[in-house]
Amino acid sequence: MDIEGFVRRAIIEQDEKSVQDNLKYKILEYKDITPQKAGEMAAAVIEEVKNTLKIEEHDDEFLKELIKYPKSEVGMGEIGVGSRGEGDFFVHRKIAEIVSSVKTSALINPSAQDDGGVVKAELGSKEAYITTAVDGIHSRLSEYPFLGGFHVARATLRDVCVMGADPVAMLSDLHLADDGDVGKLFDFTAGVCAVSELVDVPLVAGSTLRVGGDMVLGDRLVSAVGAVGVSEYPPTARKRAEAGDVILLTEGSGGGTITTTALYHGMFDVIRETMNVSFIKASEAIFNAGLLPKVHAMTDVTNGGLRGDAHEIASTTGLGLTFFEDKIRDMVNPKVLEMLEKLDIDPLGVSVDSLMIIAPKDVATEVKKVISSVGVRIDEIGYVDESGKSKLMKDGVEEELKPLFREAAYTKIKKIVGDIEPEDFNAMKDKVQKAALDAIDKKDKVVDMIKGNE
Incomplete structure (x- = not known):
């Protein structure tokens, strides 16, 4: 459970005392602590959220824009992000537009909607093609970390292979919620390493954190594995x-x-x-x-x-x-x-x-x-x-x-x-398109500001 998200939504419609009481009981559902401690935690979260909301009173418009994100008013589930259908493909194309708006280039970038990205590098007198890919664990395999690690490792290696590159390294990014058993970290890593050993591609780096830090209760596992490959030939x-x-x-x-x-x-x-x-x-x-x-x-x-x-x-x-x-x-x-x-x-x-x-x-x-x-x-x-x-x-x-x-x-x-296209899908796409353009505009403003300061 995302307790910060709960407070941000509830504080708008409920009085602070009700929000604190409700949050205290939700915390007690997950934590084996005293009601007093749960109440203190709830009060602390509410105070922190209220402090962030004070940005509305700030006189620096640029700072206010920097902290906010462009709202599309379209939910991930509504448009089907992650569900590998038409809505998901549309959102990924918008992400690719943001990537393509930068003044750097790649041989294959997300605009190609391909399995991995490719850059060309000069190594002495030779050219090399470097492929990178990253895949996230299947969301329903949180309770089965070994299987999640095994299959996400295979997935990211596949994405490198299909670009015509020879995989040379893997890296993992592992996030486990606050109440998760540390054994999940080990089981997931063992799953990744089983693939590593089978195909002789080492796991060389990674990061391990909590999902949402103190703000997410439960034991949900969220993770990703990336891979790097090299080739002397142009990508397939x-x-x-x-x-x-x-x-x-x-x-x-x-x-x-x-x-x-x-x-x-x-x-x-x-x-x-x-x-x-x-x-x-x-x-x-x-x-x-x-x-x-x-x-x-x-x-x-x-x-x-x-x-x-x-x-x-x-x-x-x-x-x-x-x-x-x-x-x-x-x-x-x-x-x-x-x-x-x-x-x-x-x-x-x-x-x-x-x-x-x-x-x-x-x-x-x-x-x-x-x-x-x-x-x-x-x-x-x-x-x-x-x-x-x-x-x-x-x-x-x-x-x-x-x-x-x-x-x-x-x-x-x-x-x-269900898998039926919503009646308002076109309206959703228009809102998402605007949010993507607003994100590009924000990126450009920040880049220009930093360059100006330097």
Whole structure:
């Protein structure tokens, strides 16, 4: 529970005594302390929040603007941030606009909506491409730290691999709420290190803090793992796809999303299927065979499933992608597919963690051969064309392959929330757009002020 957030909301509508009493009882729900101590904590939080609100009386308008953030009046859940659908993609494009507004450059930045970012560096007489990526733990794996660490480590390494880079290091950012058992830190780190050991990529740095410091009660775990990779070749970014290319897909056994689905539906046997490093083995096979310069693009089937990835590739490149539904289903781990069908979850709308490779036909044949040689299943599932949209061939009938407002609902709570686009989605987008532009304007003002002072 965010006690500072509670006070900020409640102090506007309730008298201070009521807010303090309510907060005291909420603190006692989490803390084994005396009512007197809980009352003192509540009073301290209220006093601190009231002090911050005095900024309204300050005569420095710049300082007032600096402390406030541009409000869109659109909630994260309302527009579906993190739910890997149309709303989430829109917000990520706005973040990319802020990143692109800076006067520094990268070879691949978030505007490409790719899996990782890339900069080019000069190392003596040679050029090197440095890729970075970061992924957050699945929110529903807070109670299962080892699984959370294992799958988020795999995810960030995948994001480096699909950009054509060889992973060389990982780092973690670990946040556990105030009442969390320290053992969660160790279990999470052990999960990350299991992947580290399996693929021989060291975990070299990190940070460990409490979620919200003293202001968040409970034992929620929030964390991320980043990775760094290097390559002597240009990145295999989505924008390099060409019409006539073949689309390949490796078998997907799922990661954090499939693990969460299995846990919260009590289908525990499926979890074992997710415990592998096949994706990285497949990527290494391509590197070791010297095929990387010939491959046009690679991505992992994660964000909103194939529906989301196909949409983003088509949007980025302006090209079209045609997929064969039966071929895609064959590339989902049989036990995972059985679970998804039993729970009525669209396999094309959920993260199955396959490696998707886009390459010329002759190169695709070589890629299939080397990946199969390391024991990873792979098959051709479609091709790139010039139609400008992604399409699915199902029982001889063509249909447009579009992302839903949210990814396929894979838990009961997600089914209740639903995946239907809100009627006021366009109005939401307008508000979010304005907030992003206001953020850019604020950034520019601060940069100009600091440069002026210097």
